[in-house]
Amino acid sequence: MSNDLHYKTLTELQALLSGGELSSVDLTQALITRKEAVDPQVRAFNSLNKEGALAQAEASDKRRAAGESLGQLDGIPVGLKDVISVKDRPLTCSSKMLENFVSPYDSTVSQKLKDAGAVLFGRLNMDEFAMGSSTENSAFNTTFNPWDLERVAGGSSGGSAAAVSAGSVPVSLGSDTGGSIRQPASFCGVVGMKPTYGRVSRFGLVAYASSLDQIGPFGRSIEDIATVLQIISGHDPKDSTSIEEEVPNYPGALESQKGPWKLGVPKEYFGEGLDSEVKASIQKAIDWYSDQGCEIHEISMPNMDLAVAVYYIIATAEASSNLARFDGVRYTHRSKDVENAIDLYFKSRAEGFGEEVKRRIILGTYVLSSGYYDAYYLRAQKVRTLIRQDFMKAYETVDALLTPTSPFVSFKAGEKNEDPLQMYLSDIYTISANLAGIPGISLPCGQNSQGLPVGLQILGKPFGESGLLAIANGYEQAHDHSNQHPTL
Amino acid sequence: MEYEVVIGLEVHVQVRTKSKIFTSVGVGFGQDPNTLTDPVVLGFPGALPVINKEAVEKSIKVGMLLGSTIPEVTKWDRKNYFYPDSPKNYQISQFDQPICEGGKIEIELTGPSRNVMGEHMLIELTRAHLEEDVGKLNHFDSDSLVDYNRAGTPLLEIVTEPVLHTPDEAFAYLNALRNLMIYGDISDCDMEKGQMRCDANISIRPEGQEELGVKVEIKNMNSISGVKNGLAYEIQRQTQTVKAGGAIHQETRGWDAAKSVTYHMRFKEESHDYRYYPDPDLMPVRIDDAWRSRVEATIPERPFERQRRYYEEYNLPFTITSVLIPDPELCDFFEKAAKGCPKPQQAANWLVNNLLGELGNAGMSLSESKISPAHLAELVSLIEEGAISKNIAKEQVFGTMFETGEMPAAIVEAKGLKQSNDTGELEGFCQDVIDANPGPVAEIQGGNEKAINFLKGQVMKASRGKANPALVDKMLKELIDKKA
Numbered sequence: 001m002s003n004d005l006h007y008k009t010l011t012e013l014q015a016l017l018s019g020g021e022l023s024s025v026d027l028t029q030a031l032i033t034r035k036e037a038v039d040p041q042v043r044a045f046n047s048l049n050k051e052g053a054l055a056q057a058e059a060s061d062k063r064r065a066a067g068e069s070l071g072q073l074d075g076i077p078v079g080l081k082d083v084i085s086v087k088d089r090p091l092t093c094s095s096k097m098l099e100n101f102v103s104p105y106d107s108t109v110s111q112k113l114k115d116a117g118a119v120l121f122g123r124l125n126m127d128e129f130a131m132g133s134s135t136e137n138s139a140f141n142t143t144f145n146p147w148d149l150e151r152v153a154g155g156s157s158g159g160s161a162a163a164v165s166a167g168s169v170p171v172s173l174g175s176d177t178g179g180s181i182r183q184p185a186s187f188c189g190v191v192g193m194k195p196t197y198g199r200v201s202r203f204g205l206v207a208y209a210s211s212l213d214q215i216g217p218f219g220r221s222i223e224d225i226a227t228v229l230q231i232i233s234g235h236d237p238k239d240s241t242s243i244e245e246e247v248p249n250y251p252g253a254l255e256s257q258k259g260p261w262k263l264g265v266p267k268e269y270f271g272e273g274l275d276s277e278v279k280a281s282i283q284k285a286i287d288w289y290s291d292q293g294c295e296i297h298e299i300s301m302p303n304m305d306l307a308v309a310v311y312y313i314i315a316t317a318e319a320s321s322n323l324a325r326f327d328g329v330r331y332t333h334r335s336k337d338v339e340n341a342i343d344l345y346f347k348s349r350a351e352g353f354g355e356e357v358k359r360r361i362i363l364g365t366y367v368l369s370s371g372y373y374d375a376y377y378l379r380a381q382k383v384r385t386l387i388r389q390d391f392m393k394a395y396e397t398v399d400a401l402l403t404p405t406s407p408f409v410s411f412k413a414g415e416k417n418e419d420p421l422q423m424y425l426s427d428i429y430t431i432s433a434n435l436a437g438i439p440g441i442s443l444p445c446g447q448n449s450q451g452l453p454v455g456l457q458i459l460g461k462p463f464g465e466s467g468l469l470a471i472a473n474g475y476e477q478a479h480d481h482s483n484q485h486p487t488l
Numbered sequence: 489m490e491y492e493v494v495i496g497l498e499v500h501v502q503v504r505t506k507s508k509i510f511t512s513v514g515v516g517f518g519q520d521p522n523t524l525t526d527p528v529v530l531g532f533p534g535a536l537p538v539i540n541k542e543a544v545e546k547s548i549k550v551g552m553l554l555g556s557t558i559p560e561v562t563k564w565d566r567k568n569y570f571y572p573d574s575p576k577n578y579q580i581s582q583f584d585q586p587i588c589e590g591g592k593i594e595i596e597l598t599g600p601s602r603n604v605m606g607e608h609m610l611i612e613l614t615r616a617h618l619e620e621d622v623g624k625l626n627h628f629d630s631d632s633l634v635d636y637n638r639a640g641t642p643l644l645e646i647v648t649e650p651v652l653h654t655p656d657e658a659f660a661y662l663n664a665l666r667n668l669m670i671y672g673d674i675s676d677c678d679m680e681k682g683q684m685r686c687d688a689n690i691s692i693r694p695e696g697q698e699e700l701g702v703k704v705e706i707k708n709m710n711s712i713s714g715v716k717n718g719l720a721y722e723i724q725r726q727t728q729t730v731k732a733g734g735a736i737h738q739e740t741r742g743w744d745a746a747k748s749v750t751y752h753m754r755f756k757e758e759s760h761d762y763r764y765y766p767d768p769d770l771m772p773v774r775i776d777d778a779w780r781s782r783v784e785a786t787i788p789e790r791p792f793e794r795q796r797r798y799y800e801e802y803n804l805p806f807t808i809t810s811v812l813i814p815d816p817e818l819c820d821f822f823e824k825a826a827k828g829c830p831k832p833q834q835a836a837n838w839l840v841n842n843l844l845g846e847l848g849n850a851g852m853s854l855s856e857s858k859i860s861p862a863h864l865a866e867l868v869s870l871i872e873e874g875a876i877s878k879n880i881a882k883e884q885v886f887g888t889m890f891e892t893g894e895m896p897a898a899i900v901e902a903k904g905l906k907q908s909n910d911t912g913e914l915e916g917f918c919q920d921v922i923d924a925n926p927g928p929v930a931e932i933q934g935g936n937e938k939a940i941n942f943l944k945g946q947v948m949k950a951s952r953g954k955a956n957p958a959l960v961d962k963m964l965k966e967l968i969d970k971k972a
Binding site: 105321 | 572
């Protein structure tokens with residue numbers, strides 16, 4: 001097959017597969033070839049099990065030949081962030097700690113993808129344990145931005161965004177704790193969605209901050225996102241925080257849910273620190289919606305300025321205990337030459353974790369400590385409630401909010417990683433959605449003067465993914481941004 | 489100066505459930521190491537806990553048995569500390585919203601003798617919370633191995649107020665708690681299998697002083713008697729230390745049962761800041777009225793309620809109830825026998841004094857017994873009706889019944905043991921005996937009433953045991969009176 005396969009959407013590829021014009025084996029082989037051509041520069045992948053992928057593709061082709069296709073994802077390669085467990089496959093979290101760990105079980109999303117016939121295509125790079133905004137915190141490689149190989153892919157799901165952007169895979173899964181899907185999607189010029197907290201099972205997702213983490217899809221079109229979301233959504237008895245809420249027909253909603261919409265523009269998202277070219281792109285998108293007859297409401301989110309602080313208390317507190325299990329005793333990196341059990345803990349953790357992970361464990365341990373708990377953790381939880389109330393109040397008048405995904409476009413590798421605070425600010429517009437548990441999507445809305453993608457973030461109501469997708473789809477259909485690809 | 493002892497107990501009870509507290513893996517004891525595990529039990533990356541409804545329900549039941557307040561909402565918290573027996577390095581436990589708040593346990597102190605019931609008192613509880621058990625470390629010469637089979641077993645920690653004052657009270661408390669857990673089908677509380685474990689906090693203070701003394705925690709007391717002995721030792725140690733002018737340090741001490749001493753383990757300063765916070769992986773659980781009513785309906789009679797009822801209803805003495813009450817199976821057996829029986833007290837006597845002894849000799853359990861409650865009821869009826877004497881029942885019926893499981897009436901019939909109530913024949917035997925024994929007759933006439941027993945024995949012998957002893961007694965007296 002020809003090379004032009006690699007920028008086709010999932011929907012287009014599925015049409016070729018079901019029309020008999022393409023086999024899953026040929027598609028998978030073409031993407032392996034593509035990955036081998038571009039990934040030495042992009043470095044989106046931690047590993048790729050070619051034989052396994054081709055075997056799954058072959059099984060898909062057999063099903064199809066027997067008239068037993070499993071649907072929209074059957075035979076489609078899907079990349080997974082290296083934080084989502086797949087039975088008998090490595091699960092490194094881009095950490096030395098789990099460099100040699102092979103998971104003995106499937107996450108619920110992996111099982112759902114397998115049941116839908118998807119070809120699980122490789123493990124995608126990330127910031128170590130999903131902590132970071134540039135994938136520079138990976139213990140193995142920095143993932144580079146396919147649009148400019150000197151720049152970062154964003155993070156923490158940088159590999160998942162870059163692999164889609166580079167044409168190595170049509171869709172992928174990432175996880176979003178404070179913007180880790182939306183921000184890299186924005187940097188890499190692809191679509192990325194964080195569903196409502198509880199929409200997608202977290203069983204088998206290595207926890208960073210359990211009350212904020214949510215798995216979501218990356219793709220090159222809203223329709224592809226809807227297709228993948230359909231498969232991975234739903235209540236899971238194995239995840240107590242997944243919610244028993246009916247899963248609507250997401251692809252169907254793209255057509256059935258029509259505007260005009262009432263859209264909110266929170267003024268706090270357009271203040272100091274927002275790059276002027278990004279601001280201009282977002283303004284153009286807002287104007288487009290206005291031109292379509294949507295009501296645009298300027299609104300206020302008065303607690304927004306507290307979001308980053310609250311996030312770094314809650315997320316690190318949860319992380320400090322979630323990462324306690326990586327201790328050198330069972331399945332992790334184990335330090336050689338230890339004197340006793342305490343020494344084993346200290347040395348294994350000192351060697352196994354990177355700087356940013358250690359920073360967050362220490363911060364989280366501190367905020368939970370006796371005497372500080374009330375001042376930090378408890379207070380942060382109260383502010384979290386206020387932030388959620390800000391959103392719920394806004395949704396009394398509007399259907400969704402339009403904001404930039406990130407205050408700036410992709411930055412150069414090494415530019416911000418000496419200053420954690422600067423790095424933390426790249427998630428300033430995305431973090432609130434995790435604190436509030438609401439769904440959000442980032443979709444391409446043009447490029448800046450240097451040709452770097454800008455992302456438009458749309459934030460929706462809890463379990464309002466259908467509306468969110470429909471709002472985004474309207475914009476995407478009227479523009480050509482999602483069809484722009486980097487030259488590699 | 490005299491010192492007052494203050495003791496508080498923290499008891500861990502394994503709640504018997506089909507599966508572990510946060511996953512579907514089964515629970516057990518004695519299996520090959522690390523076979524009762526899965527990604528959740530082992531704390532593998534990405535694994536998530538889901539609360540076991542049965543564990544919550546049994547905990548609610550415990551709360552009801554203890555008269556605790558069951559809150560509308562209960563939740564789980566993470567207790568953070570590093571130890572290799574804890575797969576996640578945090579234990580899922582309950583911090584500020586435990587499933588049971590307050591409550592009381594009735595206890596019975598040891599009486600002045602085995603036959604006399606001791607004083608009853610109520611011990612006030614602080615709380616009971618539900619958590620996961622940890623694994624077990626096995627230490628070898630140069631290394632240690634961990635078995636996570638026990639990890640994730642539902643564990644209720646039941647905490648008393650500091651209201652106990654003697655090792656005997658602690659002993660009585662643990663027995664009462666164990667009986668309650670057995671009655672509630674919560675746990676067998678076998679301390680050897682780790683189903684019940686007890687830590688004690690103990691301090692002494694000069695009598696009359698309000699303020700509590702410095703608290704010492706004692707661990708590793710692996711039996712109910714161990715707790716009693718450990719506390720007794722510790723009271724002596726603390727009292728002697730203080731009397732000698734020394735100070736008690738806040739510390740954790742272990743009980744060495746072999747040496748019968750407590751030994752220093754660690755000081756309070758080395759203790760952990762557990763950094764409790766709500767577990768974000770688990771939702772709070774709401775316990776609504778409907779659920780409460782369903783559990784309420786399963787609450788059995790409590791052990792001491794039963795003890796009182798047995799006294800009031802059947803006039804059972806303490807010597808009998810002290811055997812029956814701790815064993816609900818035995819109680820059920822008794823109550824079934826009592827139902828079809830004119831004298832339930834006699835059935836209880838047969839059960840406790842005869843059946844249990846025979847079973848013990850044969851090394852059998854009650855469930856293996858061929859004698860059923862119906863056997864005992866029928867046996868007592870036969871005696872009460874005067875069909876057989878107690879002696880015949882004991883000597884000739886019980887053993888056969890125990891061995892063959894035949895009903896007592898059938899045994900009496902087959903062996904021809906039915907007691908004779910034929911006055912004509914009996915009068916003949918009695919007259920013969922009186923005539924043949926003028927000496928004893930004279931003694932009776934002289935006022936030695938006990939001498940009649942010899943004559944009675946002769947009559948019983950002549951009747952080959954079938955004569956009704958009461959009738960014989962009456963007839964002999966009448967005939968001797970006549971003679972005079």
